Amino acid sequence: MHLQASPATLRISQGTLLLAGAVFAAPMLVAISVAMRGGGVTNFVTVITDPNMPRFMLNSLIVAGGTIAVVLTSATLAAYAFVALPLRWAQPLLLLLIAPLMIPPASIFLPIFINVRALGLLNTLPAVIGPIAALTIPVMLLLIRSFLMGVPRSILDAAKMDGSNSFQTLRFILLPMMKPILVVSTVWTFLTAWNEYFLPLVFLRRVESQVVSMAPKYFTIDERTPNLGLQFAALLLISVPTLLLFLYFRRHLIRPVTSGAVK
Amino acid sequence: MSKMIKLTVLASVVATAALLPTAALADESVTGNVLWWSWKVPQAEGDALVARFNEVYPNVEVEYVWQTPSDYFPALKLSVAAGDVPDVWHNQAGAMFAEYAPFTEDLRPYVEAERGADWKDDWYAAPLASGITEDGKVAGLPFVNLGAGTLWYNKTIFDELGLVPPTTLAEWKAVSAALRDADVIPYVQGASQDWINLDMFIAIANQVAPGTFYEADHGEIAWTDPSLVESMEIWKSLFDDGIQQDGALSMTQYPDSHDLYSSQQAGMIMQGTWNNSSMTQAGQDAYRNAYGTEEVFESVPFRFPDVDGDGELGGMTIDVDAFLMMSETSENKEAAWALISFLLSDEIQASYNGGKLVIPGxxxxxLDPSLALTDKQREALVWEAELLAATTFPREMRTPEIRTALGVALQEVASDQLSAEDALAEVDRVSQRVHRR
Structure with missing residues (x-):
């Protein structure tokens, strides 16, 4: 369906969109321009062929994959329990679970550090996966719970009358319906884990255990002077997986925004 | 020791180290694991140093962790707060030293046992003193020093325009005007950052009335002393008279100003000996690759101009760029000391710091001036060494509160928010609180 609009309205809309596009594109163009400084395209080759990059990429994929697995499993099960199961103390429990949202992450780094160290996890990827997942679960729990609350109760009741137990209802009735929200949660969690800087900085000290967000810092002229060409080339390259993920899931990412707008 | 003798010693040490069979030096009796943290030695260079260390101490396993300067201290702070202090770590002078000194092992018995009762003769006096706490504990030994208070110029541009480095404030203004006329930024300073503004102010104050700055810092005189007010007014004139670049107060020294200078858009910059590596072939190659130019320009330090009209050029301040410290709670102190001792050995000081032309600990x-590429640079290394040997003025201030207050005052004066007297009166109020005057 297309709305009718006057030529003037269309021109204003297109102009506004172009302006907004330019504002969003400008930093990217600056980044590309800086990334070409020095060696030009060779900068990208230098970064890709750096001997540490494959290990950084693999570690980041493990961290992102592990975090997504933990977050989606925990948040989905918890959200389902809050929406569909007759829980006692549901409200206090929910408040307890989302309480971390109200705590500034910087204030809990020290206790997290002490625990990670006590568990002997320094320089291991679980040292990063655990805290990132713990800080992401509350957001995803709220998001998925909100989605599930929009599912008509009658669907759950019908499943129950047909003999589905709780797990079967989740597995065969709800999960297929939850695809859009699970995609959103996956992309969000991936972004959080992929871009995380501080936790890998303090927990992953050995070069072989580090992740892509640490990669740019290795491209320096000396200890005070960054090699901006190589650093920006690295920054652009490590954002490619995020871009690909977004492009692959873009249909699902846009749909939840519009779903339910029209009955 | 004369310079020639020192150079001969340096050459002998390097040559001997290269020729000695490794096996003959190996000490297998020292064992243990050592965690070493630094922002000062990039990862690849640190790994190479560890590899060389392991030729001498094959049974010590060193885990080397490098962070960028901006990451290093937040990560170190968190680790130390959690009780996870590295066995060996690098630390800065000044406030950072005071923060971490309580967690360190006293290195005096180790260094005395190794170098004898006159061990202090092996160090520059002022930097060494800054690593010793009030109760006499040697909390840190200088790994690399730095000299500050010098300016650098792009000799290539100066030669093209028929200019020479300024020796007075009037010449500095004239040279700046000539550079502006040629569409070259005359002088760059990241004046949004306190440390470089303080380097400049100390350079001015040490000319106007040598030593007064430190008397004020120690609370012995007021910050409103006339000589300091005059210094502050000279600082202000740099902004009013077109020497400082436009927008200096919104720029950082690294990377903004350094970037403008290195890409040949600016004629002069304030730097210290930490920038000496740019005078080596390796330094030149790194910059050429980074800035994508085949064109080589000659960057040369010059003495701070005579800004108070007494006919004397500026001197230098000296301080520790990076201490080596050992954790008081290390479980492998013998191995940790072996690493510190190795890093402070003549071999490593000459090859690592000397190779970069930075001031050894x-x-x-x-330093070996022949590593510099041009005659002017080699000359500069000689007068730098003479000034550093002669100076007793440290670069770092004693108390962080006064340092912060002076940093704010310098910016407020430069941006016309306060007069020199009023800004220094504010600093003095902080000083009175700190020193309970």
Whole structure:
């Protein structure tokens, strides 16, 4: 369906969109321009062929994959329990679970550090996966719970009358319906884990255990002077997986925004 | 020791180290694991140093962790707060030293046992003193020093325009005007950052009335002393008279100003000996690759101009760029000391710090001027060494509160928010609180 609009309205809309596009594109163009400084395209080759990059990429994929697995499993099960199961103390429990949202992450780094160290996890990827997942679960729990609350109760009741137990209802009735929200949660969690800087900085000290967000810092002229060409080339390259993920899931990412707008 | 003798010692040490069979030096009796943290030695260079260390101490396993300067201290702070202190770590002078000194092992018995009762003779006096706490504990030994208070110029541009480095404030203004006329930024300073503004202010104050700055810092005189007010007014004139670049107060020294200078858009910059590596072939190659130019320009330090009209050029301040510290709670102190001792050895000081033309931690090793690429640079290394040997003025201030207050005052004066007297009166109020005057 297309709305009718006057030529003037269309021109204003297109102009506004172009302006907004330019504002969003400008930093990217600056980044590309800086990334070409020095060696030009060779900068990208230098970064890709750096001997540490494959290990950084693999570690980041493990961290992102592990975090997504933990977050989606925990948040989905918890959200389902809050929406569909007759829980006692549901409200206090929910408040307890989302309480971390109200705590500034910087204030809990020290206790997290002490625990990670006590568990002997320094320089291991679980040292990063655990805290990132713990800080992401509350957001995803709220998001998925909100989605599930929009599912008509009658669907759950019908499943129950047909003999589905709780797990079967989740597995065969709800999960297929939850695809859009699970995609959103996956992309969000991936972004959080992929871009995380501080936790890998303090927990992953050995070069072989580090992740892509640490990669740019290795491209320096000396200890005070960054090699901006190589650093920006690295920054652009490590954002490619995020871009690909977004492009692959873009249909699902846009749909939840519009779903339910029209009955 | 004369410079020639030092150079001969340096050459002998390097040559001997290269020729000695490794096996003959190996000490297998020292064992243990050592965690070493630094922002000062990039990862690849640190790994190479560890590899060399393991030729001498094959049974010590060193885990080397490098962070960028901006990451290093937040990560170190968190680790130390959690009780996870590295066995060996690098630390800065000044406030950072005071923060971490309580967690360190007293290195005096180790260094005395190794170098004898006159061990202090092996270090520059002022930097060594800044690593010793009030109760006499040697909390840190200088790994690398730095000299500050000098300016650098792009000799290539100056030669093209028929200019020479300024020796007075009037010449500095004239040279700046000539550079502006040629569409070159005359002088760059990241004046949004306190540390470089303080380097400049100390350079001015040490000319106007040598030593007064430190008397004020120690609370012995007021910050409103006339000589300091005059220094502040000279600082202000740099902004009013077109010497400082437009927008200096919104720029950082690294990377903004350094970037403008290195890409040949600016004629002069304030730097210290930490920038000496740019005078080596390796330094030149790194910059050429980074800035994508085949064009080589000659960057040369010059003495701070005579800004108070007494006919004397500026001197230098000296301080520790990076201490080596050992954790008081290390479980492998013998191995940790072996690493510290190795890093402070003449061999490593000459090859690592000397190779970059930065000031070694120990005074037993001198720089080799022949590593610089041009005559002017080699000359500069000689007068730098003379000024550093002569100076007793440290670069770092004693108390962080006064340092912060002076940093704010310098910016407020430069941006016309306060007069020199009023800004220094504010600093003095902080000083009175700190020193309970």
């Amino acid at each position: 120990t005074s037993t090793v001198a």
